[in-house]
Every structure is written in C-alpha cells, then in structure tokens.
Amino acid sequence: MKTTDELTRFGDVDEHELVRALQPYRGFVVASVLHGFLERGLYDAIAERPRPVQELADAFALDPVRLRTVLLFLANEDLVAIDGDDVVAPTQQLTEVGKVRAWYEMMIGGYAETFLQMGDKLAAGSGPASRNGEYVGRGSCGISLHDSLPIVHRLLELSGRDHRLMLDLGCGSGIYLTELCRAHPQLRGVGIEPDEGARDAAVEFVAAEGLSDRIDIELANAVDYLEAGQLKPDLALLGFVIHEVLGQQGEEGVRRLLGALFGASPDADLIVIDVDHQLGSPEHMRHPLAQTYYNGYYLLHPFTSQRLEPIAYWEELFASCGVEVVDRQTTEPSIDSTGLEVGWLLRRRGG
Ligand SMILES: C[S@@+](CC[C@H](N)C(=O)[O-])C[C@H]1O[C@@H](n2cnc3c(N)ncnc32)[C@H](O)[C@@H]1O
Structure with missing residues (x-):
C-alpha cells in the first residue's frame, strides 16, 4: 500500500515529464514486437508485396484479433501502413529495420531475457x-x-x-x-x-x-x-x-x-x-x-x-x-x- 506521501510524489509528474520518462518503455515494446514480426516471417511477406490483413492471418494461421492489434500498434509507430482496403505495407522505417534484422535476432531474441534478469x-x-x-x-x-x-x-x-x-x-x-x-x-x-x-x-x-x-x-x-x-x-x-x-x-x-x-x-x-x-x-x-x-x-x-x-x-x-x-x-x-x-x-x- 502506498503512503499518501508517495502518491503525492507520483502525482507531481507532469505530462511532459511522463512522456519523456516513458520513452525507454516505448522502445522496449517496439523492439520486442519488431523481433516477433520479423521472426514470424510477417515482415518478409509484406516486403514481398503488400497484403490484406485477412490473407496474412490465413497464410500464417494467426489469431485475427491479435494480428490486427499488432498491425495497428506498428502503424501507430509508423512502421507499417494499412490502406482503406485493409492492405498492409512496410514503411521506409520498417524496411530499414528489415535490413538489420540480425541485430534484433541477437540482442532481442538472444539477450532480451538477459536484460530482464539484470536486477536479480x-x-x-x-x-x-x-x-x-x-x-x-x-x-x-x-x-x-x-x-x-x-x-x-x-x-x-x-x-x-x-x-x-x-x-x-x-x-x-x-x-x-x-x-x-x-x-x-x-x-x-x-x-x-x-x-x-x-x-x-x-x-x-x-x-x-x-x-x-x-x-x-x-x-x-x-x-x-x-x-x-x-x-x-x-x-x-x-x-x-x-x-x-x-x-x-x-x-x-x-x-x-x-x-x-x-x-x-x-x-x-x-x-x-x-x-x-x-x-x-x-x-x-x-x-x-x-x-x-x-x-x-x-x-x-x-x-x-x-x-x-x-x-x-x-x-x-x-x-x-x-x-x-x-x-x-x-x-x-x-x-x-x-x-x-x-x-x-x-x-x-x-x-
Ligand atoms: C557471439 S556468438 C559468435 C558466432 C559466430 N562465430 C560469429 O562470429 O558470428 C558466440 C558463439 O560461441 C559459442 N560458444 C560459447 N562458448 C563456447 C566455447 N567454450 N567453445 C566454443 N564455442 C562457444 C556460443 O554458443 C555462440 O554460438
């Protein structure tokens, strides 16, 4: 249970500070999602040609709600674009990430679990x-x-x-x-x-x-x-x-x-x-x-x-x-x- 004093101190954070202080958390989530997206072959599929969301879900036997959530998350990070016909394409930023996928393989696939254990x-x-x-x-x-x-x-x-x-x-x-x-x-x-x-x-x-x-x-x-x-x-x-x-x-x-x-x-x-x-x-x-x-x-x-x-x-x-x-x-x-x-x-x- 937090004391009133601790709650007040937390409440002292203004929105600008909050946005600034949460950038590392944002990077952590983006990097983790990108790693999964690359590993699943989803990046390769949309890099080959833009594809409808439903086609991706069927081709990879994916949960449609989860897939759409991931795609919307990536779209909000300007990593994919979803057009009016529900067709997904990589942005320039995602294409750059695709070129350095090996760094994600090693540092996220290999060592994300290590980073999470560092406190202990x-x-x-x-x-x-x-x-x-x-x-x-x-x-x-x-x-x-x-x-x-x-x-x-x-x-x-x-x-x-x-x-x-x-x-x-x-x-x-x-x-x-x-x-x-x-x-x-x-x-x-x-x-x-x-x-x-x-x-x-x-x-x-x-x-x-x-x-x-x-x-x-x-x-x-x-x-x-x-x-x-x-x-x-x-x-x-x-x-x-x-x-x-x-x-x-x-x-x-x-x-x-x-x-x-x-x-x-x-x-x-x-x-x-x-x-x-x-x-x-x-x-x-x-x-x-x-x-x-x-x-x-x-x-x-x-x-x-x-x-x-x-x-x-x-x-x-x-x-x-x-x-x-x-x-x-x-x-x-x-x-x-x-x-x-x-x-x-x-x-x-x-x-
Ligand atoms: C950073 S990776 C390097 C892989 C590759 N040689 C390269 O240059 O990209 C280090 C590799 O060494 C292996 N390794 C770790 N300890 C080793 C040991 N005692 N003898 C041989 N290989 C070892 C790891 O399993 C891992 O595949």
Missing part, C-alpha cells in the same frame, strides 16, 4: 543470467556477414596461403563456414558449437546452402575439442568466441586452447575476431553506433559468463602463449567507424 543478477554470487543460445549464434552470424566477414576475407588474403581445412570454433549458425567454403573451392570446414540449438541451426543452414558434403558441424566446447586432438586444421577461426572461453574458463582456458591448437597444427593460421573493451572510454562511447549498439552489447557480457578485454590485454596474452600477431584489422569505416571490432591474424612464433 546484480546480486553477488547470483550466477549467470540466461540467454537464448540459438538466437545469439544465428544473430551474431548475421551481423558478422555485414561487419566481421570482410575482415576475415582481408586477413585471409594477407596470409598469402591456400588453406585446405578450416575449423570454426563457436560457429553459431555456420555462416562463416558456408561463405568461406564458397569463396575458396579447395576448402573443407568443421564447425564446433556447444549450444544445441545453435548446432541444430548450423546443421540445417549448411544443408540448405548445399554444402553438407564439405562442412561438418559438431556439438563441442572449443577447448575440449582441441584437446581431444581429433583434427589438424591449417586454418582456425574464433569469431567472438575467445571472450566466451575467457569468461567460462579464465586465462588458463585460453592458454589451453591456443596450446592445443598450435600443438596439433604448429603452422596453422588463427583468425580471432573480437570487440575491444572500451565501455569506460567516453571518447569511444560518444560515437552514435557505440551509444545505440555497443553500450548494450558491453553490458550483457559479465552477466552471461563472458569477459571482454581491451586490445592490449589480448596481445599480451597471445605473446605470453608464444603466438605472434601477423596482422590486425578493423571494420571498414563505411560499415562501422567506431574501430571497436578487431580481427587478428595469428601464428605460432617461429612457425
């Missing part, structure tokens, strides 16, 4: 918050196609080598494997993924891309898999995974991973993609993309057993494991000018 999981000793591994893997791969895959292509070119067997550790939906095998016809690939949902998604994706004869996907943790010594790849990839190993198994885990990889394949190339930890740097965090994306991205890591670190930390750790940096690249400024995403080409020292 601030408590010391409360353990990690949950996340949806399938969406994290799938969304991350979709984002990678846009930003980190070009870094991988560039580093492979710089390596000057023709690789035959690639091991993608923490392969998510497997998109690096399919893209790189397509670009390099002599290459075969193995993807390792410890999340069952992500593993299943990867198996399905590789099959749909018609590459199951060149790419295998296995359910495993990177360190365990490498220590079992089943494979001698000449190329290994850790796309946003080394900070997962650091969070789960500490520096010792990363050392074991690098030791097992270069122990089995002393001449291998290793490509590591990760994000420079600059959450506390106003200079980096003032950037508009840092504010809209990286701020929330940095936030979720310590809640989900992941540990991001700055570039200097990683390079010292690599050096102390006898691994040298052959090259370091970042994203094309036209894609992401924060410079926060880094890709290293690494080799065993003297290898």
Whole structure:
C-alpha cells in the first residue's frame, strides 16, 4: 500500500515529464514486437508485396484479433501502413529495420531475457543470467556477414596461403563456414558449437546452402575439442568466441586452447575476431553506433559468463602463449567507424 506521501510524489509528474520518462518503455515494446514480426516471417511477406490483413492471418494461421492489434500498434509507430482496403505495407522505417534484422535476432531474441534478469543478477554470487543460445549464434552470424566477414576475407588474403581445412570454433549458425567454403573451392570446414540449438541451426543452414558434403558441424566446447586432438586444421577461426572461453574458463582456458591448437597444427593460421573493451572510454562511447549498439552489447557480457578485454590485454596474452600477431584489422569505416571490432591474424612464433 502506498503512503499518501508517495502518491503525492507520483502525482507531481507532469505530462511532459511522463512522456519523456516513458520513452525507454516505448522502445522496449517496439523492439520486442519488431523481433516477433520479423521472426514470424510477417515482415518478409509484406516486403514481398503488400497484403490484406485477412490473407496474412490465413497464410500464417494467426489469431485475427491479435494480428490486427499488432498491425495497428506498428502503424501507430509508423512502421507499417494499412490502406482503406485493409492492405498492409512496410514503411521506409520498417524496411530499414528489415535490413538489420540480425541485430534484433541477437540482442532481442538472444539477450532480451538477459536484460530482464539484470536486477536479480546484480546480486553477488547470483550466477549467470540466461540467454537464448540459438538466437545469439544465428544473430551474431548475421551481423558478422555485414561487419566481421570482410575482415576475415582481408586477413585471409594477407596470409598469402591456400588453406585446405578450416575449423570454426563457436560457429553459431555456420555462416562463416558456408561463405568461406564458397569463396575458396579447395576448402573443407568443421564447425564446433556447444549450444544445441545453435548446432541444430548450423546443421540445417549448411544443408540448405548445399554444402553438407564439405562442412561438418559438431556439438563441442572449443577447448575440449582441441584437446581431444581429433583434427589438424591449417586454418582456425574464433569469431567472438575467445571472450566466451575467457569468461567460462579464465586465462588458463585460453592458454589451453591456443596450446592445443598450435600443438596439433604448429603452422596453422588463427583468425580471432573480437570487440575491444572500451565501455569506460567516453571518447569511444560518444560515437552514435557505440551509444545505440555497443553500450548494450558491453553490458550483457559479465552477466552471461563472458569477459571482454581491451586490445592490449589480448596481445599480451597471445605473446605470453608464444603466438605472434601477423596482422590486425578493423571494420571498414563505411560499415562501422567506431574501430571497436578487431580481427587478428595469428601464428605460432617461429612457425
Ligand atoms: C557471439 S556468438 C559468435 C558466432 C559466430 N562465430 C560469429 O562470429 O558470428 C558466440 C558463439 O560461441 C559459442 N560458444 C560459447 N562458448 C563456447 C566455447 N567454450 N567453445 C566454443 N564455442 C562457444 C556460443 O554458443 C555462440 O554460438
């Protein structure tokens, strides 16, 4: 029961303040609805051609009252337009959202549940918050196609080598494997993924891309898999995974991973993609993309057993494991000018 004093204080909020203070709630609802709209295939259906509401309800076996409510909500947010004949079309704003669906897959599908647990999981000793591994893997791969895959292509070119067997550790939906095998016809690939949902998604994706004869996907943790010594790849990839190993198994885990990889394949190339930890740097965090994306991205890591670190930390750790940096690249400024995403080409020292 609220005291009269508390009620009065609440009543002190004027309408302007209320509207301003509720913008984050509005963004939360819009983002959640957009994620469902994209996942259900409704965006693709209306992007292909505008469709009557009834046709959408029938085609997707949807509850007509709920569908109409969602569409009216989106229309009020200027995300869809519904004409006098009840035909729905995406607005320009929704078309832009459609282009960045992978960010919604990862940050809403994968981590919305994590954000909702933050109050509880601030408590010391409360353990990690949950996340949806399938969406994290799938969304991350979709984002990678846009930003980190070009870094991988560039580093492979710089390596000057023709690789035959690639091991993608923490392969998510497997998109690096399919893209790189397509670009390099002599290459075969193995993807390792410890999340069952992500593993299943990867198996399905590789099959749909018609590459199951060149790419295998296995359910495993990177360190365990490498220590079992089943494979001698000449190329290994850790796309946003080394900070997962650091969070789960500490520096010792990363050392074991690098030791097992270069122990089995002393001449291998290793490509590591990760994000420079600059959450506390106003200079980096003032950037508009840092504010809209990286701020929330940095936030979720310590809640989900992941540990991001700055570039200097990683390079010292690599050096102390006898691994040298052959090259370091970042994203094309036209894609992401924060410079926060880094890709290293690494080799065993003297290898
Ligand atoms: C952020 S996603 C990256 C997916 C993909 N590599 C990319 O670059 O887009 C991290 C992936 O690493 C996987 N992962 C987590 N811990 C791992 C571990 N110890 N060994 C291998 N993979 C791990 C997760 O399940 C998830 O699919």
